[in-house]
Amino acid sequence: MKQIGWISGAAAAVLVAAGAITYAVADGAGGGGGGGSAVVVPAADSADAGFARDMAVHHQQAVEMSYIVRDRTQDVEVRRLAYDLAQTQANQRGMLLGWLDLWGLPKVSSDGPMAWMGMGGMASGEDGALMPGMATDTELKKLNTLSGRPAEVLYLQLMTExxxxxxxxxxxxxEKCEVEVERRLATGMVEAQQSEIDLMADLLKARGAKAR
Structure with a gap:
């Protein structure tokens, strides 16, 4: 089984990088080589704005689930994972919302979630699941009723999805965003979350379970 001691260090590195990325956006860096301080503002219906809005909501649920399981188990590995995920995603959420403020754009789109990916029709919001991978209200309520190993397993399954x-x-x-530093953040998310999926598969296996 993989050790998870690296997560805290990796999360800290993400937070440091996140601060640098926020500064770069605010300073107008990342796109051209002009070195000016003008902020490049994407359109309200752009992929840049859509991703910032939707991922902020997506991250908020991850933070919520992580704090739920932290209080429902005494397992050191799962609690550490949950804490690191909550801290990292809360920080990234703050960045995303901060960019929207910086750009003077609304935090809610009139087109609904996932429209920027051409998936508006798929995001029905049924039972509270607004976007791909989000847990339903029913699943969150169930997580709140569990403790110990059952809570750990459901959390790991939900967080994997x-x-x-x-x-x-x-x-x-x-693929679609035009703000270079936002694409850089998204690339980092892909790499970090895939590593965490691999880790969660090991944690599930150690508990006699697997992803759904």
Missing amino acids: HHEGGIHMAEGCV
Whole structure:
């Protein structure tokens, strides 16, 4: 089984990089070589704005699930993973919302979630699952009723699906976004979340379970 001691260090590195990326966007860096301080503002219906809005919502649920399981188990490995995921994704969420503020763009799109990926019709919001990989309200309620190993297993299963959906969205930004530093952040999300999926598969296996 893989050790998870590296996660805290990796999460810290992500947070440092996130701060640098936020500064770069605010300073107008990342696109051209002009070195000016003008902020490049994407359109309200752009992939850049859509990704920032939708991933902020997506991340918020990951933070919520992580804090739920942290209080429902005493397992050191799962609690550490949950804490690191919550801290990293809360920080990234703050960045995404900060970019929208910087750009003077609304945090909610009139076209609905996932429209920037041409998936508006797929994001029905049935039972609270607004985007790919998001847990339903029913699943969150169930997680709140469990404790110990059952809570750990359901959390790992839900978070695996959550990461898979998040990777799909981040890959969409890598392909469609025009703000270079936002594409860079999305690329980092793909790499980090895939590593965490691999880790969660090991944690599930150690608990006699597997991804759904």
